[in-house]
Amino acid sequence: MEMKHRYFEDPIVRKIAEAEECVWLNPHLRPAEAALAALPYSRADVEDAALRLARFAPYIKRCFPETAADGGLIESPLTEIPHMAAFLRKSSAPCLPGRMLLKRDSDLAVAGSVKARGGIYEVLKHAEARACAAGLLRETDDYSILAEPEYKRFFQQYEIAVGSTGNLGLSIGIMSAALGFRVTVHMSADARAWKKDLLRSKGVRVMEYAGDYSEAVRQGRALSEADPMSYFVDDENSVDLFMGYAVAALRLQGQLAAQGIAVDAEHPLFVTIPCGVGGAPGGITFGLKLIYGDNVHVFYAEPVQCPCMLLGLATGLNQNISVQDVGLSGKTHADGLAVGRPSGFVGGIVRTLLSGAYTLEDDRLYNMMRALMECESIFIEPSACACLPAPSLLAAAPGMEAYLVAHGISAHMENATHVLWATGGRLVPEAVREEYRNTYLR
Numbered sequence: 001m002e003m004k005h006r007y008f009e010d011p012i013v014r015k016i017a018e019a020e021e022c023v024w025l026n027p028h029l030r031p032a033e034a035a036l037a038a039l040p041y042s043r044a045d046v047e048d049a050a051l052r053l054a055r056f057a058p059y060i061k062r063c064f065p066e067t068a069a070d071g072g073l074i075e076s077p078l079t080e081i082p083h084m085a086a087f088l089r090k091s092s093a094p095c096l097p098g099r100m101l102l103k104r105d106s107d108l109a110v111a112g113s114v115k116a117r118g119g120i121y122e123v124l125k126h127a128e129a130r131a132c133a134a135g136l137l138r139e140t141d142d143y144s145i146l147a148e149p150e151y152k153r154f155f156q157q158y159e160i161a162v163g164s165t166g167n168l169g170l171s172i173g174i175m176s177a178a179l180g181f182r183v184t185v186h187m188s189a190d191a192r193a194w195k196k197d198l199l200r201s202k203g204v205r206v207m208e209y210a211g212d213y214s215e216a217v218r219q220g221r222a223l224s225e226a227d228p229m230s231y232f233v234d235d236e237n238s239v240d241l242f243m244g245y246a247v248a249a250l251r252l253q254g255q256l257a258a259q260g261i262a263v264d265a266e267h268p269l270f271v272t273i274p275c276g277v278g279g280a281p282g283g284i285t286f287g288l289k290l291i292y293g294d295n296v297h298v299f300y301a302e303p304v305q306c307p308c309m310l311l312g313l314a315t316g317l318n319q320n321i322s323v324q325d326v327g328l329s330g331k332t333h334a335d336g337l338a339v340g341r342p343s344g345f346v347g348g349i350v351r352t353l354l355s356g357a358y359t360l361e362d363d364r365l366y367n368m369m370r371a372l373m374e375c376e377s378i379f380i381e382p383s384a385c386a387c388l389p390a391p392s393l394l395a396a397a398p399g400m401e402a403y404l405v406a407h408g409i410s411a412h413m414e415n416a417t418h419v420l421w422a423t424g425g426r427l428v429p430e431a432v433r434e435e436y437r438n439t440y441l442r
């Protein structure tokens with residue numbers, strides 16, 4: 001903690017350390033073309049991931065019939081939420097103009113959260129590599145054969161392991177078990193009981209650790225590395241997870257176009273994503289900047305007690321600082337965001353792409369959750385609700401006027417589109433939803 005003291009001179013770091021709600025506008029944001037040119041990944045990497053998901057579509061369709069309508073692609077609706085927009089405008093002035101849409105990854109098939117993108121993608125990629133290396137699969141095959149018992153027996157000899165606060169474990173666990181892999185999810189003791197129960201019901205081995213999430217990851221990784229037949233999904237450093245998430249941007253592009261929503265210099269797109277370790281929001285950010293360049297403005301939302309990505313970016317220390325280092329507890333009701341240390345890999349990529357980030361108190365999550373249910377009859381989990389107040393929290397930020405002017409969009413905000421990324425919710429059992437609905441923190 002001693003060596004980190006000099007960072008407290010920065011007013012934003014002081015606010016973060018005091019667990020005060022704040023908005024940070026990224027001083028390192030660069031024009032998209034230059035920022036992207038400096039990165040080691042390109043559009044080809046995202047397209048490669050999209051093609052792989054397309055190869056697996058016949059298999060996904062066969063194993064998870066709920067994806068049949070989308071031809072075996074796991075995708076979520078993009079829904080305008082006019083009543084919620086009216087609620088935000090009425091209950092909190094100021095508020096950025098423009099229409100509001102909800103990207104409902106909360107309804108994603110199979111895993112019920114944004115993790116269905118990265119987590120499932122990484123498992124599929126691993127399965128493809130194993131089966132191809134063994135001569136059992138070619139990229140030109142119809143991948144629905146992977147549901148045959150001989151393939152399940154083949155995958156049975158391998159293990160997939162992951163450390164998770166919950167949703168990543170669900171996506172990795174459900175997909176791995178469906179393919180036939182042995183799978184172990186290492187969880188911190190504070191992970192929700194229903195997630196552990198659901199995983200066990202799918203044949204997933206759940207290991208619990210008394211410490212926090214990082215401890216579960218550390219121990220899980222050590223166990224997996226000692227076993228040559230085991231593959232550890234590393235959500236702090238995985239490029240595969242990242243690219244799986246990035247495919248979301250291609251899908252969003254299709255959905256915006258289908259709804260006739262323009263994104264250009266006179267029609268800015270604002271996207272706000274709840275952020276934990278950074279993989280999901282980072283991948284989506286990368287994909288969106290590739291597509292929309294300077295016309296998309298991406299923000300992250302984090303709990304006041306757990307703003308790990310904001311802290312890493314604002315100090316420039318990335319994974320070398322944790323929220324505990326500045327005296328925060330790391331404890332939040334937003335269990336999907338309860339990560340104390342950000343991914344250094346993601347921090348390095350989004351440093352020049354991200355427009356900014358804000359923090360919010362946990363009680364807002366429940367209030368927003370209730371408001372969305374009342375206004376639009378849509379349930380999303382508390383973590384996901386972190387994105388909902390974006391248009392009003394950003395409007396109130398001291399530097400926001402200047403930001404809009406600097407990007408030449410202050411005269412075009414009536415044409416703006418706000419995409420609020422609802423990251424999870426579908427698998428939450430009714431009894432737990434009821435508990436959430438009745439939670440008031442002040």
Ligand SMILES: *Cc1c(COP(=O)(O)O)cnc(C)c1O
Binds near residue numbers: 115274275280383
């Ligand atoms: C995991 C998760 C996030 C954030 O994703 P990271 O990759 O951890 O940053 C946001 N919301 C929900 C519901 C999640 O499960």
